[in-house]
Amino acid sequence: MAGKPYRVPKGLARERLIDRLRPLRFSFDGKSMSGFHGDTLASALLANGRRLMGRSFKYHRPRSAVGIGAEEMNALVGVGDGARHEPNLRATQVEIYDGLTAVSQNRWPNLDFDLGGLSNEFSRLFPAGFYYKTFMWPQSLWKGLYEPLIRRAAGLGRAARERDPDTYEHIHVHCDVLVAGGGIAGLAAANAAAASGKRVILADENASFGGSCDLSGETIEGLPPSDWVEERVRALKAAENVHVLNRTTVAGHFHHNHVLMVERVGDHDPGLLAKGAPRQRLWKVRAQTLIMATGAIERPISFANNDRPGIMLATAVRGYIDRYGVAPGEECVIFTNNDNAYLTAIALKSSGVKVRPIVDVRARAESAIIDQARGAGIEIVNGAVVSGVETSRGGASIDAVKISPYRSGKGRIVSETRVACDFLAVSGGFNPAVHLWCHNGGKIRFDDRLYSFVPDRHDAAIRAVGAANGKMDSATCVEEGYAAGQATAKASKTKKSKVHGKAAAGQQSEAPLEPIWFVPATGKYNEGNKHFVDFQNDVTAADLELAQREGYESVELTKRYTTLGMATDQGKTSNVNGLGILAEATGLSIPEIGYTTFRPPYTPITFGTVAGPNRGPLFLPVRQTAIFDWHVEHGADFEPVGLWRRPYCYPKGSEDRASAVRREILTVRNRVGLLDASTLGKIEIKGPDAGEFLDRIYTNMFSTLAIGRARYGLMLNELGFLIDDGVTVRLGEDHFLMHTTSGGADRIAAWLEEWLQTEWMTLKVFVTPVTEQWAQFAVAGPDARKVMQKLDGDMDFSAEAFPFMSMKQGTLASYPVRVYRISFSGELSFEVATPANFGRGLWDAIIEAGREFGLDVYGTEALHILRAEKGFIVIGDETDGTVTPHDVGLSWAVSKKKRDFLGKRSLSQPYLAAHGRKQLVGLYTEDPQEVLPDGAHAVERVEPKPPMRTIGHVTSSYFSPTLNRSIAMALIDNGLKRMGETLEFPLEKGIVKAKVVDPVFFDKEGARQNG
Amino acid sequence: MMTRYSIFSIARNAMNYHKDWDRAWRSPQPKPSYDAVIIGGGGHGLATAYYLAKEHKMNNIALLEKGWLGGGNTGRNTTVIRSNYLQDASIAIYELSRSLYEGLSREVNYNVMFSPRGLIMLCQTEHEFRALKRTSHANRLAGLDCRMITPEEVKQLVPLINTDAKARYPILGAYYQPRGGTARHDAVAWGYARAADGRGVDIIQNCEVTGIRREGSQVTGLETSKGFINTRKVGVVVAGHTSVIMQMAGVRMPIESVCLQALVSEPIKPVIDCVIMANTVHGYISQSDKGELVIGGGADPYNNYSQRGSFPALEHTITALVETFPFISRLKTLRLWGGIVDMTGDRSPIISKTDVVGLYVNCGWGTGGFKSIPGSGFVFADTIANGRPHKIAEPFALGRFAEGRLIDESVSAAVAH
Amino acid sequence: MLSIKCPVCGVEGDETDFHYGHQAHVARPATTDPDNISDQHQGDYLFMRHNPKGLHFERWRCDRGCGKWFHAARDTMTMEFKAYYRIDEMPPDDVKKAATGAWAQVFARSQDGGDG
Amino acid sequence: MAERRFHSALQHRADRAGAKGLSIALKEMDDRGVIDVRGLPTDAGFLPAVKDVLGFDLPMDPRTSRSRGEISALWLSTDQWLIILPRETAPDFHARLVKSLAGIHSLVVDVSDARAIVRLEGDTVRETMNKGTSADFTDSGMKAGTVRRLLYAQVAALAHVVSTDPDVIDLYVFRSYADHAWSFLLATAREGARVKLFGKQG
């Protein structure tokens, strides 16, 4: 859409932020445009005469920038190409760089001609909450038709499709004082706090500091605002105890003064990213004191069609001229209820922009600024309002506004005068930015001078200063800043040096503001006219009144029924106006209406920043055993086990998983296999009471275990359910080594500590986890002994000298080792442990020694099948947190002698002691080749169709290469009584029948492992 | 008789600019006495009141809400609806609930936007894979329409998901409930409220219960911020505040209140059509009809009534989801919040009579009770009306804790959202 | 993110450096008299919890410091820690006095704590 | 007798002796031995028995350490210490300590292989640490000798401030996490991502 490019002639405006000597090119919706270094996308678009920047959410109304910073709700654009595309950025905060590409959103086929705009024509059918009242019939059409339509229409920008190529990082920092906001109040606070030697962080969301003081038309301590700011920032940067951050948004305030900040490190300059800078950095700050100097946000006024492109906030208009030398148009009308907008009139005038009248709601208002405006020959119409606008190009541009006389209190507008203009500057007053104040539950109170909310009840942990605290003149802002900064020093011992003196700024006395929440339109009542309150979500005054009428009275209900304040700007410009309108509609006062909850973040933050460095390979640690590289080199097929990666199997050549696993099992059964068992938990337990302690921890006895011998033990939680099992060895009179499951290692170590520290404080026992110290391997199979003997060592591996369930220490192939004769495979098996850094060396030696015996490695799946053939349980497979030792046939391991051990009493709670609980049994399918699926359920009686009553489920199921048939274990109601019965498992494909058998399928008497 | 909502009533009202809609519900002052009083204006309380009025013709009843309707967890939950639980007792109540959701909009003449868009539970470890296979067999035999699907099918349903087999937690498969989905949380509360009001229930907001009066073991009334109310039947349905209210009657509960948080992204054009749960990494995500990604994860560990949580829980969830859905890295969250959830010892709910005659409690839905609102309301109303547990409610009685008759869903490796 | 201070080693850190141990002063019946515990008593020990809105007494472990368990008194509305004390101690008297509801009863009932 | 082969935790990382493009210097310290000692200072005899072998007193103040020559003693808890010493002397030291503590309630374990030790050196070492952990490394309290247990890059770790000028920190992580911690360090110590906290800013 055309529109005259408009930068004010050089010299007329200060152009504080742009550098005309550094022109840039960027593109918007594919059209190449030019701007200057320092421009934001919004200022550059306006300078190019591009006013139309976006479409609204619901009615797809044409929209342009209304504000100049974080408050912007209309000018949302997508920036960047391909994987770097980011939707929903505020054009008012996007700094342009050479080659930046931006696109408009929520329009089709294009921004100027948007079919979505049709919804505006039927808008009368879409009042707030209309969808709750319809689309209910027929039921099926909701999912099939209505919802898809709604979904397509909804949403703003589009997401990138590929993985984000940029990097993000986090940093934790602690400080005495965190100042949020680098306007004059924040700068003053930071200076005062820094002077006392405190550790201070100052963060401002903008590229440059000073906030809106440059727009205040005041001097600060005798200096022009910008000079004062420059001096302060220089001082802070020079200080050793201060850290100054620009482009950094203080996003959220949490419990105990934990504060999140997002620093946009590289968004404004792709060059930095190329040099390895993270795109964004998440700051996690713990501050003793948070000083909130976040300023104030101007509010619009609700009049008919107040959303038209060219209607902007007065300070924004002033800012575009003063900072970027950009005027949004050529002829401006000012509409205000306060003095501040007069500054805009003056600024426009002096920049050569025609100022049509200042329309001032107040019947009479006198102040220095007003005189100044009058003096500049600007016409002022008091006791009047702008009651509507005349537009062309489908509302995309303004031709004139309607001005009408106004007496406060709602009444109909009788007459109107037409004044031609192409843009309008509006000011309805200012709302302190109290968001951070409220994030963690801070209270706010209504100030009937500002007609807005200001922070209440300051304390040492959080203070508000300046405009954020409702102080609208520079002098007071600076004074308050200094005072707050000094206050933080009070507590400290650090010596205080002299702090900059009182602010001496000629305080401008302002004429009081006259609140106006709603301007009635001309003619009939307001039918059909849209008085926007929440622009982005298209929430109008009529919607708010409707919500009240229908009984959604609480402001929280009104919010949710109308979506007021729920857009990406979170109601920065609309919440208070909404309350004003609700107050008028209900006859209540604004404080009586209350306000909705402020929640983090202050402005939206990317998920990438939150994930930070923890993505891709760094997402979660991968724990590696000492043999990890060997596994990789030998083509291991890994599976995650907790944080470990363990070889599931080692496929050779074209082998698939299944055949690799079969081969590995047969190797162990017929020759000898080698397993990396390093992940097994290992805990040293020592002390005069160690035996007694283990007796209380395990269900079975350990105090009676002979030195050098090993015993299998079970652990229960206090509910009486199995949580871990493993073999514990007695190293000495008062010294034990406990093995836990891999998953249990850390959990059980903590479990032991907890009981020692919190319940059995008198027991003299020390516990030290040593899992990581040892590499541990199982050498298992008929030829295991031969392999051990082949490795030169100093231990006698004969059956007599080294019986099952015993251990020895010595050297093997020159490596110091502990050898345990324990077996999880049911084969003759030696578990060899050596210090982790020797692990790889010993591993290679064993493979070398085993070669002549056909030794080969095996993985976790082979291990699981080997143990299943033996009917050994796996915690987590046969157990699921609801299983007792009796349920899985381990009653023999539950001591009857001991009066107490963890979980003992619960075993006799009625339901745990009940008969007919699910019990572990073995299963033989009728067809030996048929393998029952994991988790398959048996039924009491097969019915023609569900529901059928289930009586238990398969916990482990495999094809056993050893027995050359399928085997399964299952937990079945009253299973032990069902030996020999045939159970039916209805699967999708049909019913599988299986006979209940003893779960020990192989080598029942244990000849092999004992041999 | 209230106006029926329909496209026609909207068109009619459009004529005069929607100025004639009547109230969705009255705002009455409490009467001195009621046949029964429900404490708590969340989904469960409102549904209970509705079914008491509709199914049991109890019309002289009131519902007391200390704040605004749905202002508790119902108004702040991520709206995942499914019934594919493991234990029979759970399946029964959650499936009853899900099936009631299917017809709820018309039942209450209020569009609650129940959207059975399909729910996917990812299997990202062998252990989770086994656990969900087990659940799938149990569910099939219970008659639920659910099935295991392959990574390829997952990719078809959610093209933007990361199915890289070398991922830290590769997607080995998934458990799919085609008619699981979401509903509009506020609308569920409002719909029940409007329908209950239509049947004469007094819904009283801004009315906080401050005391429970009893004579001997019999409840006789409630002290409230709006005065004393006589009643001999009280249904306590206050989620996170259960312990606080029950303490007023001297009843101790097996509950801890902790903060569960959620967040939404800025609205974007459709990218995710189903609900996806990645339980191994504690994250789940769906996209609302407005276009925001609605995201939730695990709860904070410590007792908390502040409705404000700690960031690590959210950071953990977001980190996991960026890994599972790399495309969200450059999307932004616009708001995060917390709710106070009532966690029981076995993570399953309590629907029960108590030792105090006339005092009934429905709680412990913890992180997963939005999906159960219609079913829970239905059986709780029946329990209160008849003074004995409804069949489906029986297993959820308080007594189970002393018997050790736990209903442990953590078994199915799924967090209960 | 809570900030917590360990009374044993004095380390102060984020809640992620600590491990939450839930309600404090829960007496384990089996430790005192394993042979005479009613089902109800055992059930209460395992599941019934004080859950006050306000001052609460709880256990934490100093995971990233000395590894020791300790007690804390915390307000569950404001999150403010009122006191930290050792695992073998009862709350300081002033804090004990501030306890309400079930906790007040506990401290009234037994000087040595334990509310089995 | 075949000769022993030794593989440190980071043996497989070509850059373990020093990587390029970083704002600080990193290297694996694979020549350190570590002995874990547990005992009660209140047990008469415990402290002297340790001193006999160690040659100096164990540090009693939380988060402190004592060093003499090649040997350092790090405070871990009120009843736990780590003795850091030249690796080849560890087995003998362990044996002597066990002997000296005979009859005294204690637990002494040689855990020389349980951890990987990475040395960080440079003027942004503290900032680099704080990119992975919440413990405050820019705090003046973090003086030479300070020992701090951490959650670093999601991993249980321990930091020993070896010196403050120049800034040198030894980072201990359990062996199985070494590869992860190393990758995290390389990623966050990139020159392009340099942060200098509370210093003069340009």
Ligand SMILES: Cc1cc2nc3c(=O)[nH]c(=O)nc-3n(C[C@H](O)[C@H](O)[C@H](O)COP(=O)(O)OP(=O)(O)OC[C@H]3O[C@@H](n4cnc5c(N)ncnc54)[C@H](O)[C@@H]3O)c2cc1C
């Ligand atoms: C962040 C989050 C995400 C969740 N996600 C899901 C999900 O995806 N799927 C799912 O199924 N569930 C989810 N849940 C759980 C679900 O929200 C709850 O289980 C459910 O909403 C509980 O409903 P309710 O009616 O029992 O409680 P609430 O909705 O909390 O209602 C209880 C009401 O009682 C009122 N009350 C309290 N004290 C008093 C008093 N003294 N007097 C009067 N009134 C009182 C409260 O004000 C409140 O309105 C989630 C919860 C949270 C917090």
Ligand SMILES: NC(=O)c1ccc[n+]([C@@H]2O[C@H](COP(=O)([O-])OP(=O)(O)OC[C@H]3O[C@@H](n4cnc5c(N)ncnc54)[C@H](O)[C@@H]3O)[C@@H](O)[C@H]2O)c1
């Ligand atoms: N807007 C107006 O025109 C207006 C109205 C009243 C007063 N004033 C003038 O404004 C000045 C008030 O000074 P002040 O310092 O109190 O406010 P300020 O608005 O000048 O400065 C606040 C600064 O904080 C930043 N900020 C806000 N929220 C933030 C967050 N969450 N994270 C990071 N940065 C954030 C803002 O971008 C701004 O730079 C005075 O000069 C006063 O005269 C201006």
Ligand SMILES: Cc1cc2nc3c(=O)[nH]c(=O)nc-3n(C[C@H](O)[C@H](O)[C@H](O)COP(=O)(O)O)c2cc1C
């Ligand atoms: C499913 C769902 C979607 C939501 N979408 C939005 C949203 O688009 N914009 C918004 O501001 N808040 C949204 N919210 C959050 C609410 O604004 C609010 O934070 C939440 O209901 C908790 O209430 P409270 O923050 O007032 O305590 C949503 C909440 C839910 C449960």
Ligand SMILES: [Zn+2]
């Ligand atoms: Zn400590």
